[in-house]
């Protein structure tokens with residue numbers, strides 16, 4: 435396949451080479467393809483079908499903040515778009531170079547600059563992978579407490595830029611709770627450093643303005659974050675509830691009683707059937723659904739299709755099933771109950787107390803104790819989801835996830851409203867996670883397909899429109915932790931109204947020539 439040629443001026447490329455060294459500048463086709471996308475399902479679908487989207491003209495790998503500042507200054511002078519690239523695990527097209535230009539891969543900037551074990555803070559460069567940071571912290575008796583399912587393939591800078599939330603966020607908080615200080619290069623090339631302090635009670639909080647801005651206001655080069663001592667003890671609970679409502683009530687009461695589960699997750703009936711509820715390891719293999727290791731439709735399809743079918747036949751059956759969402763959604767009739775899993779970690783006595791209290795709460799609202807095994811199974815498989823999605827695309831369908839959030843009073847309403855809006859359009863299931871004192875997130879997984887890529891894209895868009903419409907009618911918010919990128923940009927004005935003008939004003943001030951990640955987050 436031949437790609438459109440790079441549009442970058444030779445003079446600009448040569449200056450980039452002077453800044454980072456010739457070995458750290460690439461215009462080759464493989465790199466340009468690789469850096470053209472992240473894990474956004476629409477981009478995966480296009481890629482699988484051999485379509486080429488917008489490409490970066492050049493990719494650079496800076497080694498330090500000064501080099502990033504020089505690159506941005508040069509881009510600003512020449513009005514060249516700049517896209518910061520962490521590890522490309524984003525799911526909303528955040529790194530897609532919509533207007534070409536320079537993609538700045540941050541992964542050479544991976545040093546842990548300081549670990550202050552007394553104050554429990556770590557300062558690290560933005561390009562470090564989450565798993566490598568965590569491993570080093572563990573070696574020194576600490577944990578970051580940030581465990582997104584993408585931990586092996588995502589960076590500290592990406593977490594900050596996309597305001598990420600890890601699976602144990604109920605105990606350790608999200609990136610906005612962890613960050614204490616930042617270093618970032620603004621669109622002018624100026625370096626902004628925010629002071630590191632437990633709290634600063636005056637003026638705007640620049641950390642909070644920069645995080646979640648997805649590379650549109652600055653390139654984050656370094657951050658100081660809170661860490662915790664590595665937990666000496668961990669406990670697991672699992673309960674089966676007769677209804678979503680009962681399970682959500684248990685989650686709410688656990689948080690209201692000031693218990694601090696590391697994770698508390700409730701699966702709806704369909705997701706429960708797939709995750710499995712058995713209290714004994716052996717039993718979990720009894721049904722086709724329980725045999726699946728994760729809540730992924732690709733495996734579901736794979737498991738119901740007879741082996742030995744020709745790939746094209748499998749694709750056709752996959753497409754057919756994807757189109758018969760109404761049929762597959764009726765599977766819930768054959769399911770029984772909603773599984774809740776919870777983990778507690780930290781001091782041994784405290785976790786025992788917390789687990790006992792949580793157990794009493796679950797029993798009080800009608801939960802049936804399933805012992806620790808289902809929760810331990812979730813723990814063992816908690817990152818596996820990341821490796822199954824490609825099967826769905828192989829089967830000719832598209833899988834995507836939607837993570838809305840709202841306050842407790844509206845949680846069941848939001849869940850039912852979205853399922854109703856989507857059930858005729860896609861196979862859809864959900865789990866509830868990231869619990870707070872005041873509410874939680876609902877994470878929907880949906881699968882759809884049609885007879886051609888254009889129709890599948892249209893079907894995918896229709897699901898998002900229906901789901902976000904339902905979410906806004908109920909008073910939920912359109913993203914809990916995946917961010918906006920370009921795929922959700924069309925919903926930004928609906929959700930933010932007048933405050934989009936303020937966002938735009940910040941953009942104008944921090945990136946006057948609009949070179950930073952243009953076309954993202956609904957910014958002009």
Ligand SMILES: Cc1cc2nc3c(=O)[nH]c(=O)nc-3n(C[C@H](O)[C@H](O)[C@H](O)COP(=O)(O)OP(=O)(O)OC[C@H]3O[C@@H](n4cnc5c(N)ncnc54)[C@H](O)[C@@H]3O)c2cc1C
Nearest residue numbers: 520521522523524528582583589591592595598599649654
């Ligand atoms: C299988 C899977 C599971 C996932 N699970 C979770 C999860 O549990 N929790 C969660 O929060 N997310 C999850 N995600 C989404 C994704 O991993 C997060 O959004 C993550 O924060 C992205 O990090 P990254 O380094 O890959 O960033 P990228 O995808 O490279 O970039 C994301 C955005 O941030 C910008 N950016 C990246 N680095 C910088 C920087 N240094 N300065 C300024 N801007 C920057 C990019 O321009 C882009 O707009 C998951 C994704 C996948 C594919």
